[in-house]
Amino acid sequence: MQNEPLAFRMRPRNLNEVIGQQHIIGKNTALYKMVQKGYVPSMLLYGEPGTGKTSIAYAIAGSTNLPFFPLNATIAGKKDVEQIVSEARLTGKVLLFLDEIHRFNKLQQDTLLPHVENGSIILIGATTENPFHDVNPAIRSRCGEIFQLKRLTPEEVVELLNRAIVDEERGLGKYAIEISDEQLKNIAIASNGDARKALTLLESVFYASEEIDGKVKVEDRIIEQLSKRIGVYGDKGGSHFYNLLSALQKSVRGSDVNASLYYLAHLLETGDLVAVCRRLLVMAYEDIGLANPHVGAHVYAATEAAKALGLPEARIPLANAVIEMCLSEKSNSAYKALDAAIEAIHEGKTGDIPMHLRDAHYAGAKTLGHVGYQYPHDFPIGTFGGWVNQQYLPDNLQDAEFYRPVIAGEEKRMATIYEKLKTLKNKNP
Template identity: 80%
Template sequence: MQNEPLAFRMRPRNLNEVVGQQHIIGETTALYKMIENGHVPSMLLYGEPGIGKTSIAFAIAGSSKLPFYSLNATHAGKKDVEQIVGEARLAGKVILFLDEIHRFNKLQQDTLLPHVENGSIILIGATTENPFHDVNPAIRSRCGEILQLKRLTLDDLVKLLANALKNEDRGLGKHPIEISEEQLKKIALSANGDARKALTLLESIYFASDEVDGVTIVKDHIIEHLAQRIGVYGDKAGTHFYNLLSALQKSVRGSDTNAALYYLAHLLETGDLIAVCRRLLVMAYEDIGLANPEVGAHVFAATESAKRLGLPEARIPLATAVVEMCLSEKSNSAYSALDAAIKAINEGKTGDIPLHLRDGHYAGAKALGHVGYKYPHDTPIGTFGGWVDQQYLPDNLIGQEFYKPVISGEEKKLAAIYDRLKSFKKDI
């Protein structure tokens, strides 16, 4: 067993050994009480790597005493599934832990699902991807619980590390180690909520440290060297990456500069510069919009500069763009107005284009009645430019308003012009 990684050896053997995730598996939860009373439901465990999905599955198996089998959907075949179905027939009921369940193919499902439905196989699926996006509905419908795990807290990780240092059978308890509470906190902080990373880092630190008179002495510089980038997690095509993009946009929209820079930093550490630039450009028009039209040009310049510079220098113009967007006035009126127009069209609110607006640049247009258009530039109105009162919307949409100005920043001026032009229409 000592040849196995520390993170593997320290997996909880029952529910009472689980560290963290108390909102899911704590003693007061319904799931804990069900399992203690001998009932294990099929479930999906959803969350980032290293935060306890596999550990919870093993702990449930240990507490329930039912036969337990583990498969990874990335390489499990139909024969693997059939073998577990056969075991279920013999045992009456088994637990199957299926990691990366979102990769389960239809053939495997067809073999397994009837047995999950009749209860002979209790399915515990684990996924890092949003189960509502990436797990087949047939699987979801047979799992009564869809449980979203959280990253472990600093206190959770310190407790986990302390347990590993004390445990003589499975941890490092047989090896005298000199390590301070502050150093444990540094390791926990570097792991960024990931139990596997925390234990892996602790094990690496142990083997990288010098022994003096039979005691392993942990030095700060060893922790700092091994902890580099250990907290970074993000699959460019995965749910967490899109959650980071979403959090970045919502932080900018909410004018929280510090949160926005935090999510930008995390996104840039994943290395997908193009996706970040695309999202920032969208945000400039979606969330800042007419309140500060110059921001669109500024963000475009920043993202183009970032793409030309590449990482790590790209972070400099992007940081400038994010701070400017956070602190800018905001408006979503323009794209909201367009969405309202699209909605109206999709609801069948359409009509004929007025004849005077139709193309009149060909012989015969006059015979079709495409006449009467008034050229606005021929009628100046103050310092605004040309304007003339004439119908533009189809007859059945006259009076329909899609645009609703937001009184913010530069749009205050545009809103005043919009209202003034409406008043002219009434007067003429």
């Protein structure tokens, strides 16, 4: 057993040994009470690595008398599924834990689904990806609950580490370890709420530390060396990666410089520079927009520089871009106006293009009535340039107004011009 990783050995054996996720499996939850009474519903467990999906499944199995079969969908085949189906037919009911459930193919699902539906197989599926995006609807519909797990708090991780240190049977309890509360806290913080990483780091620290006078003495420098990059998580294209992109954009939109830099740092550590640059460029026009039109050009220059430089130097222009966007005036009026126009078209609010706006660059255009257009540049108006009061929208939409200016930054000046032109138009319809 000692050859197995500490994180594996310390898996909870029943519900009472689960640390964290009390909103799902705490003693006052419906799930805890059902399992204690011997009833286990099919369910999906969704959360980041190390939050306890596998631990909860094993704890539920340890709290029931059901035959338990763990499978990983990345390596399981149709034969594995058929064996479990055969076991279910023999015993009447089995508990199947299916890790990485979103990777199950259609053939495997078709073999499994009828038995989940009739209750002979109780399915506990685990996934790091959003089940509403990546789990087949047929599986979702047969799972009564979708539980979203949270990262463990530093206090919960410290509790787990202390349990591993004193456990003589499964943990490190048979060794004399000299480690301080502060050092345990540092390990917990470095693990970033990931129980598996915390236990793995503790085990690595234990074996990297020197034994002096029969005691394993843990030093701060060992923890610091082994902690680098341990908190980084977010596969390219995975749900967590898109959550990070979403958090970055919402933090910039909310003008929180520190949160924005935190999420940018996390994204850059995943290595997908192109996706980050694309999102930053979208943000420049979606969230800053007309309030500061120069930002779009600045962010484009920064993202092009970042792609030319590559990581780690790419972080320098991107940091500039993110901070500038955070502290810039903001407006979403431009794309909102366009969306309003698109919605009007989808609702059937269309009409004929006025005759004087139609193409007249060919012989015969006058015969078709494509006449009457007035060239605005021939009608100067103050320092604005040229403007003439003529109809541009179709007859049935000539009073439509899609643009609603935001009084912020540079758009405040644009809004003044917009309102002035509306006034002139209304005076001389």
